Amino acid sequence: MECEVVRLLLNLRPGQQDAWTARDEAVLDRHLAGCTDCRHLAQALQHEHEVLSRAMSDVPIPPDLHGKLLQTVAAAERGYRRRRLLWSGAVVALAASLIWGVMVLRPGPATPPVDLQFVQQWARLRWLPTTPATPADALRFIREAIGTSIPLPPDLYHRWEFGHLTAVYFEFFGSHCVPVMEFRNQNSHALVLLLRADQFDPDQLASFDSRDDRRSGVLQPAPGDHYTALVLMRQGSALDLLK
Amino acid sequence: MHRPACTIEHLVTSHYQSVYRYAVRLAGVPGDAEDLTQEAYRIAHEKLHQLRDADRARPWLFSIVRNLFLLAGRQRQRGGWVSLDDVEAPSAPPPPLEAVDPAELQQALNDLPEEFRTPLILFYFDECSYRDIADQMQVPLGTVMSRLARGKAYLRRRLVPLEAAQTGTVCDGM
Numbered sequence: 001m002e003c004e005v006v007r008l009l010l011n012l013r014p015g016q017q018d019a020w021t022a023r024d025e026a027v028l029d030r031h032l033a034g035c036t037d038c039r040h041l042a043q044a045l046q047h048e049h050e051v052l053s054r055a056m057s058d059v060p061i062p063p064d065l066h067g068k069l070l071q072t073v074a075a076a077e078r079g080y081r082r083r084r085l086l087w088s089g090a091v092v093a094l095a096a097s098l099i100w101g102v103m104v105l106r107p108g109p110a111t112p113p114v115d116l117q118f119v120q121q122w123a124r125l126r127w128l129p130t131t132p133a134t135p136a137d138a139l140r141f142i143r144e145a146i147g148t149s150i151p152l153p154p155d156l157y158h159r160w161e162f163g164h165l166t167a168v169y170f171e172f173f174g175s176h177c178v179p180v181m182e183f184r185n186q187n188s189h190a191l192v193l194l195l196r197a198d199q200f201d202p203d204q205l206a207s208f209d210s211r212d213d214r215r216s217g218v219l220q221p222a223p224g225d226h227y228t229a230l231v232l233m234r235q236g237s238a239l240d241l242l243k
Numbered sequence: 244m245h246r247p248a249c250t251i252e253h254l255v256t257s258h259y260q261s262v263y264r265y266a267v268r269l270a271g272v273p274g275d276a277e278d279l280t281q282e283a284y285r286i287a288h289e290k291l292h293q294l295r296d297a298d299r300a301r302p303w304l305f306s307i308v309r310n311l312f313l314l315a316g317r318q319r320q321r322g323g324w325v326s327l328d329d330v331e332a333p334s335a336p337p338p339p340l341e342a343v344d345p346a347e348l349q350q351a352l353n354d355l356p357e358e359f360r361t362p363l364i365l366f367y368f369d370e371c372s373y374r375d376i377a378d379q380m381q382v383p384l385g386t387v388m389s390r391l392a393r394g395k396a397y398l399r400r401r402l403v404p405l406e407a408a409q410t411g412t413v414c415d416g417m
């Protein structure tokens with residue numbers, strides 16, 4: 001290998017660590033072993049490379065730089081989390097708006113029908129309420145819902161929610177012993193009166209009928225027990241109650 | 244999104260000294276270098292998912308620093324670069340460099356255009372190969388070799404006064 005080529009290679013040598021093979025290095029080293037001028041050049045270039053490498057790295061580091069950088073990335077992380085939270089909130093709000101829109105704007109589901117047998121069965125039962133209201137509450141309800149002026153003191157009162165249907169039971173003891181069930185849904189408002197058959201008093205019914213209630217009829221006379229049922233429709237009709 | 248190869252705190256602790264030194268050599272002013280380093284780590288945090296190999300973290304951070312430097316146009320503000328048209332690689336042993344004043348080295352680097360300064364910094368400071376420098380600067384390998392040869396000869400002239408006196412002064416302006 002000629003010295004001119006070797007000198008060229010020596011100038012390129014430090015940056016070729018990932019391109020030169022061991023064979024390339026061996027060829028170069030063989031020439032350097034036998035050529036003093038090229039060997040001196042190689043040593044001078046190597047020395048120069050080491051000095052410049054050291055000088056290039058000789059930069060004092062500010063003592064607080066590490067802490068500042070950790071603060072910078074911590075602040076960036078907080079900003080990132082805040083943006084992510086805002087985006088998540090926006091996505092949730094958008095989803096909620098869509099769901100709300102779908103639920104509000106879509107056609108409402110048909111009111112589930114009430115099984116007439118269900119009403120009849122309830123009307124025939126005689127519950128013992130577990131949540132008594134005050135007599136004043138029951139009396140107020142009697143007056144507002146039924147509008148009766150019969151001064152019967154209410155003793156027990158209970159209310160159930162069955163989805164779209166509200167049932168209220170109250171019982172007051174007096175000369176007639178009248179338990180009452182109230183059913184409400186979107187279409188109708190019915191009062192079911194359970195009357196003691198043996199104390200059935202047409203005048204009492206007449207007193208109910210005398211108000212705005214519209215008697216739709218006696219559902220079932222219940223000949224086998226002591227009660228019969230009367231449905232007074234305050235709104236809609238018995239058919240509406242079934243829709 | 245790709246899972247990050249390491250945490251940003253790890254990148255800070257492992258590489259902040261190298262990143263800062265590289266920024267100083269590139270920007271020439273410690274104050275600018277500190278700003279560059281902070282901004283580089285802020286961007287690194289933002290783009291951490293793009294780092295797929297933790298072993299490549301250092302060149303990745305260096306490339307962010309350089310892009311920020313170029314984006315800020317700082318190298319254009321200074322102007323008045325030296326010309327490297329008349330420098331040549333040595334055919335005889337160069338005068339020995341016993342020691343180099345870091346400030347003098349920095350001034351010599353500051354007088355170079357960025358396209359010559361960056362390969363010199365990567366070559367001496369980070370021990371990068373020509374291929375690594377070419378990849379990082381996105382220039383052909385031959386361009387890197389040419390720029391480095393001229394840059395090294397220029398440093399030799401600037402940092403060895405006797406040699407500079409013998410070969411003539413470096414002229415200002417491209």
